[in-house]
Amino acid sequence: MAFTLPPLPYAFDALEPHIDARTMEIHHDKHHAAYVNNLNAALEKHPEFQAGDDIDALMRRLDEVPEDIRTAVRNNGGGHSNHSFFWQIMGPGAGDEPTGELADAIRTAFGGFEEFKAQFKAKGVGRFGSGWAWLVADGKGGVALTDSANQDTPLSQGQTPLLGCDVWEHAYYLKYQNLRPNYIDAWWNVVNWTEVSRRFAAAK
Ligand code: MN
Numbered sequence: 069m070a071f072t073l074p075p076l077p078y079a080f081d082a083l084e085p086h087i088d089a090r091t092m093e094i095h096h097d098k099h100h101a102a103y104v105n106n107l108n109a110a111l112e113k114h115p116e117f118q119a120g121d122d123i124d125a126l127m128r129r130l131d132e133v134p135e136d137i138r139t140a141v142r143n144n145g146g147g148h149s150n151h152s153f154f155w156q157i158m159g160p161g162a163g164d165e166p167t168g169e170l171a172d173a174i175r176t177a178f179g180g181f182e183e184f185k186a187q188f189k190a191k192g193v194g195r196f197g198s199g200w201a202w203l204v205a206d207g208k209g210g211v212a213l214t215d216s217a218n219q220d221t222p223l224s225q226g227q228t229p230l231l232g233c234d235v236w237e238h239a240y241y242l243k244y245q246n247l248r249p250n251y252i253d254a255w256w257n258v259v260n261w262t263e264v265s266r267r268f269a270a271a272k
Contacts, residue, residue, distance in 0.1 A: 096151070157264055162262075174211060191215040
């Protein structure tokens with residue numbers, strides 16, 4: 069069974085004015101779709117890895133993928149996993165602040181929400197070229213920051229992503245051009261903290 073492109077869980081313009089509709093349309097319908105198509109093409113050589121309903125499970129065992137397709141799966145399977153995740157942790161009418169146990173964990177790890185946002189932004193701004201900034205579960209009940217190049221996912225490092233910001237230019241260039249820091253500042257307004265909290269509770 070081949071992997072499929074999940075529908076965007078809201079309208080292209082749902083994240084306006086922070087993320088513009090045209091960017092969302094191209095990002096989902098072209099970029100994410102291409103990762104899915106290229107992943108499926110690579111897996112034709114090894115159909116035993118075509119478990120098309122769980123891309124995250126495949127990315128967790130990337131080191132078991134045959135070497136002749138491992139780079140293609142790393143890039144395109146990672147792209148599929150990361151973007152499927154990304155659409156979920158954003159949403160319309162979102163963007164306030166984490167609450168409950170997640171807020172506590174962020175306070176413990178970073179000192180406070182504003183300090184966390186500053187450190188996360190520094191990860192995203194500091195990632196040279198294309199990649200992602202991540203908040204992950206640290207496996208000990210807490211949270212930690214990391215970043216990755218290209219479409220590498222924390223799942224392949226044994227980590228559980230809770231929040232991720234796509235800092236590829238395709239995520240922001242139409243509206244923000246070269247101003248990645250401004251994009252990240254605006255992006256906080258669309259973070260779906262309810263979903264991030266749900267993932268944190270599930271990871272514990
Ligand atoms: Mn992207």
